[in-house]
Amino acid sequence: MALTGFFLVSFLMFHLTMNLFLFEGSRGSFSSFADFLGTFPIVRPIEWILFGGFLLHLLLGGFVWLMNRGVRPQAYKVKGTSKTIKLSSRLSIYTGTLILAFLVWHLIQFFIASRFAGHPVDMFVLVAQAFSNPVTIVLYEILFVILGFHLNHGFQALFQSLGLRTAKYRGFIDAVGVIVWLLIPLGFASIPLVMYFGGAR
Amino acid sequence: MDFKLKVWRQKNRDDKGHFEDYTAKGISEAASVLEMLDVVNRELVAAGKDPIAFDHDCREGICGSCGLVINGGVHGPFEHNTTCELRMRRFSDGDTIVLEPFRARPFPIIKDLVVDRSAFDRIMQAGGYVTVKTGQAPEANGIAVPKKIADEAMDAAQCVGCGACAATCPNGSAMLFVAAKVSQLALLPQGKAERKERALAMVAQMDKEGFGSCSNTYACEAKCPKGVSVTHIARLNREYLRAGFGSK
Ligand code: HEM
Ligand code: FES
Numbered sequence: 001m002a003l004t005g006f007f008l009v010s011f012l013m014f015h016l017t018m019n020l021f022l023f024e025g026s027r028g029s030f031s032s033f034a035d036f037l038g039t040f041p042i043v044r045p046i047e048w049i050l051f052g053g054f055l056l057h058l059l060l061g062g063f064v065w066l067m068n069r070g071v072r073p074q075a076y077k078v079k080g081t082s083k084t085i086k087l088s089s090r091l092s093i094y095t096g097t098l099i100l101a102f103l104v105w106h107l108i109q110f111f112i113a114s115r116f117a118g119h120p121v122d123m124f125v126l127v128a129q130a131f132s133n134p135v136t137i138v139l140y141e142i143l144f145v146i147l148g149f150h151l152n153h154g155f156q157a158l159f160q161s162l163g164l165r166t167a168k169y170r171g172f173i174d175a176v177g178v179i180v181w182l183l184i185p186l187g188f189a190s191i192p193l194v195m196y197f198g199g200a201r
Numbered sequence: 202m203d204f205k206l207k208v209w210r211q212k213n214r215d216d217k218g219h220f221e222d223y224t225a226k227g228i229s230e231a232a233s234v235l236e237m238l239d240v241v242n243r244e245l246v247a248a249g250k251d252p253i254a255f256d257h258d259c260r261e262g263i264c265g266s267c268g269l270v271i272n273g274g275v276h277g278p279f280e281h282n283t284t285c286e287l288r289m290r291r292f293s294d295g296d297t298i299v300l301e302p303f304r305a306r307p308f309p310i311i312k313d314l315v316v317d318r319s320a321f322d323r324i325m326q327a328g329g330y331v332t333v334k335t336g337q338a339p340e341a342n343g344i345a346v347p348k349k350i351a352d353e354a355m356d357a358a359q360c361v362g363c364g365a366c367a368a369t370c371p372n373g374s375a376m377l378f379v380a381a382k383v384s385q386l387a388l389l390p391q392g393k394a395e396r397k398e399r400a401l402a403m404v405a406q407m408d409k410e411g412f413g414s415c416s417n418t419y420a421c422e423a424k425c426p427k428g429v430s431v432t433h434i435a436r437l438n439r440e441y442l443r444a445g446f447g448s449k
Contacts, residue, residue, distance in 0.1 A: 064414050064416060065416075067413065067414055068371075068372040068373070068374075068413040068414055068416070070306065071305065071306045071372060071373030071374075071411070071412070071413035072304050072305055072306065072371075072373050073304075073306055074304055075304075076270055076273055076301055076304060077207075077209075077220065077273075077299055077301060078270075078272050078273030078299050078301070079273055080270075080272065080273020080274040080275075080278060081273070081274075081275070081369045081370075081371060081420050081424070082371070084369070084420050084423035084424060085371065085418045085419065085420045085423070086418070086419070089416070089417065089418040089419070090371070090418065092416070153417070156417075157416075157417035159435070160417045160431070160434065160435050160438065161417065161438055162438065162439075162442070163435050163436065163437075163438035163439025163440070163441075163442055163443075164435065164439070165432060165435040166432045166435045166436050166439070167353060167430065167432040170432055170435075
């Protein structure tokens with residue numbers, strides 16, 4: 001869970017960095033970078049590792065969730081414990097599942113549409129087209145809120161699981177966590193908005 | 202003070218159990234929840250009825266015997282107290298108070314509010330000790346322990362093994378208990394020698410008992426009567442990884 005989570009966070013940072021080049025506009029580096037990733041052979045196996053990481057992460061998460069069913073055969077009459085838990089921790093299985101649902105759509109929209117088009121596709125144009133639809137933008141923005149929630153739980157949790165969030169480092173990890181769960185989703189969230197309102201042409 | 206009580210009654214392990222209503226009248230505000238139950242039980246016995254069974258021993262928050270879920274909160278709706286330390290003045294006159302047993306699969310109900318927590322004993326037997334030759338008491342300053350380490354070990358040693366962590370955890374996990382024991386001993390020179398075997402054996406026993414898996418919700422830390430920190434769970438994870446991957 002923790003190792004795959006760390007891997008996915010690293011991927012998100014890479015993905016965000018690359019996507020921010022969209023701000024350079026249609027003649028910027030984004031499309032050529034995408035072209036490079038789409039055609040350079042080494043990228044294929046890396047892609048499979050990434051998909052494997054996602055799969056492993058959600059299988060492990062689903063497994064933990066399933067195994068923990070039935071561990072309280074009878075529920076408490078007065079539900080008090082949930083109040084003591086952060087919302088993001090309580091919802092991680094659901095936010096994770098929503099991210100998965102998004103991912104399927106997202107891959108169809110960009111990955112499948114470019115890779116299996118049968119002819120070269122300008123990535124910038126593809127993205128700009130997608131983000132010309134306000135409905136798409138709203139759905140993406142909702143996803144980024146959900147992603148923020150998932151990372152709010154997940155990022156500090158991965159250090160906890162790896163045994164690094166001891167008394168000495170707890171404060172530091174939680175502080176870096178704010179950067180990760182807040183800034184990564186904010187960075188992604190800015191992209192469709194900037195593109196729609198004409199910041200990148 | 203007067204209270205309306207809704208108390209879980211269950212004849213034995215196999216009984217389905219149900220809630221029953223009681224009234225507690227003329228309770229001193231200095232009485233603990235357990236002392237209130239004593240008053241109710243005295244009336245029940247006088248009326249020839251079966252008293253409400255509940256666990257207790259020291260009644261001063263150090264033995265870990267007591268443990269009720271009070272209005273949905275393990276050891277009550279407040280922080281850092283055991284059930285026996287919870288005074289009635291923290292409630293309002295006329296309140297309805299719901300009393301339930303600790304609920305987790307490895308804690309079967311014996312009767313009413315009494316649960317079988319011997320799963321914790323078996324986890325302790327699996328590795329919660331140090332093997333030492335008991336000869337003469339050694340010179341106290343013979344083994345130097347830095348104050349910071351001693352403090353952290355002492356914080357872990359606060360755990361009284363009441364089971365509140367498992368009872369409040371949405372996953373019914375006993376990680377905070379096991380972490381407190383493993384961490385306390387791993388920090389101190391006397392415990393370091395057997396740290397690997399201990400971490401592996403105690404975690405294995407915990408899983409065998411049927412406790413759930415930790416998903417880092419920190420529900421346990423919020424309700425631990427002794428304020429044991431989840432940073433000890435991080436240390437347990439570290440000890441476990443170290444035992445699994447490190448050289449034996
Ligand atoms: C594909 C859909 C996803 C699903 C179904 C999913 C599911 C889960 C689940 C069930 C957990 C366990 C929560 C817990 O109980 O502790 C979890 C934890 C976590 N997730 Fe995800 N997740 C997904 C995507 C992501 C993404 C995109 C990232 C980050 C890039 C991520 C990062 C993490 C991290 C760091 C953890 C914490 C690991 C730990 O507790 O040690 N997840 N995820
Ligand atoms: S009776 Fe000993 S801790 Fe409550």
